[in-house]
Amino acid sequence: FSPDSPxxxxxxxxxxxxxxxxxxxxxxxxxxxxxxxxxxxxxxKMSEDPAIETSIPEHILEYRQLTKLVNTYLVALKEAIxxxxxxxxxxxxxxxxxxxxxxxxxxxxxxxxxxxxxxxEIRKAFVAKPGHVLLAADYSQIELRLLxxxxxxxxxxxxxxxxxxxxxxxxxxxxxxxxxDVDGDMRSTAKMINFGIVYGITAFGLARRLGGDVxxxxxxxxxxxxxFRFPRITEFLDNCVAQSKGHEDGHVETILGxxxxxxxxxxxxxxxxxxxxxxxxNTVVQGSAADLIKLAMLDLHRCLPVEAPGTKMLLQIHDxxxxxVPEAEIEPVTRLVIERMExxxxxxxxxxVDAAHGRDWFAAK
Numbered sequence: 447f448s449p450d451s452p453x454x455x456x457x458x459x460x461x462x463x464x465x466x467x468x469x470x471x472x473x474x475x476x477x478x479x480x481x482x483x484x485x486x487x488x489x490x491k492m493s494e495d496p497a498i499e500t501s502i503p504e505h506i507l508e509y510r511q512l513t514k515l516v517n518t519y520l521v522a523l524k525e526a527i528x529x530x531x532x533x534x535x536x537x538x539x540x541x542x543x544x545x546x547x548x549x550x551x552x553x554x555x556x557x558x559x560x561x562x563x564x565x566x567e568i569r570k571a572f573v574a575k576p577g578h579v580l581l582a583a584d585y586s587q588i589e590l591r592l593l594x595x596x597x598x599x600x601x602x603x604x605x606x607x608x609x610x611x612x613x614x615x616x617x618x619x620x621x622x623x624x625x626x627d628v629d630g631d632m633r634s635t636a637k638m639i640n641f642g643i644v645y646g647i648t649a650f651g652l653a654r655r656l657g658g659d660v661x662x663x664x665x666x667x668x669x670x671x672x673x674f675r676f677p678r679i680t681e682f683l684d685n686c687v688a689q690s691k692g693h694e695d696g697h698v699e700t701i702l703g704x705x706x707x708x709x710x711x712x713x714x715x716x717x718x719x720x721x722x723x724x725x726x727x728n729t730v731v732q733g734s735a736a737d738l739i740k741l742a743m744l745d746l747h748r749c750l751p752v753e754a755p756g757t758k759m760l761l762q763i764h765d766x767x768x769x770x771v772p773e774a775e776i777e778p779v780t781r782l783v784i785e786r787m788e789x790x791x792x793x794x795x796x797x798x799v800d801a802a803h804g805r806d807w808f809a810a811k
Contacts (some may be wrong), residue, residue, distance in 0.1 A: 460473075520568065526553045534553065537551050547735075578771060579770075580807055581780060587798075589735050599676050599678035602795075613633045620668065645727070695708075700737050701733075711725075741791055754771070783799075
């Protein structure tokens with residue numbers, strides 16, 4: 447059968463051995479428009495079910511992932527190479543995203559996969575020129591640090607000042623245990639809350655992310671505990687929404703005063719209004735992070751030609767900057783980049799930059 451054909455795959459999995467064409471006789475988990483579904487959700491559940499002995503679902507998932515990587519990235523990246531330079535020259539756009547982040551196009555280099563092992567392998571194709579290495583410098587938890595600063599929450603600020611793992615610190619607070627007693631599941635839950643709170647996560651959304659046996663009510667209780675332990679954060683989130691509602695165009699401002707209009711905040715439709723409220727919060731936090739890294743980029747753009755003329759800033763991937771550095775100068779340039787990025791803006795918590803280098807982009811992470 448063809449793995450690219452959902453119909454043929456469904457027949458191979460769900461037809462009985464005596465059918466034509468014969469199949470494995472597995473029980474369908476979900477119905478699609480034209481028959482039993484073979485989407486990612488179904489195949490993932492089948493591959494994780496110990497009662498299903500065949501490895502076909504797992505192989506199909508891997509095949510689909512690799513096919514997407516080849517078609518979406520490898521082919522497109524190869525076609526984007528400039529013949530004269532042997533390099534890819536992408537565009538970075540200043541005013542495309544509503545939050546103020548830079549976007550990338552022709553091709554989109556901010557979309558190179560990092561979550562899967564196979565996806566990360568693509569980064570090995572990006573190499574430094576002879577005698578040089580790639581330096582990747584990444585802000586650590588920048589949105590959460592800005593959330594601490596903007597909200598003025600003393601618990602969160604102190605955790606960052608003490609150099610604590612912020613997800614462990616939040617888990618200890620919310621779940622009322624000592625930091626040393628926080629296990630992996632507790633930390634994962636806290637991590638989802640920390641990042642989800644910036645995007646206005648709901649109890650339903652948190653329950654889905656946590657999976658397992660977590661009910662909507664249990665997720666709601668976790669969120670309420672978070673708000674109780676970090677009251678200034680709740681106050682800040684409410685203020686973002688209130689400020690948006692207080693303007694005719696619904697605008698909010700980032701830390702440097704850049705405005706974004708959010709007309710959805712005045713919508714009569716509850717879902718659209720809720721979207722506007724999430725946008726108001728996200729814009730202030732994520733937009734302020736965009737302001738910060740742009741300040742760092744401007745500072746580095748000015749100082750590198752003077753202090754490290756052989757170094758070039760190549761890419762901005764949201765909270766990460768990538769440079770091409772002469773190999774002999776990597777140590778002083780790394781110190782310079784970290785110093786400038788961490789000093790780009792004075793806020794109530796330390797800014798922390800993690801940096802690594804290597805011959806290719808993969809090795810620099």
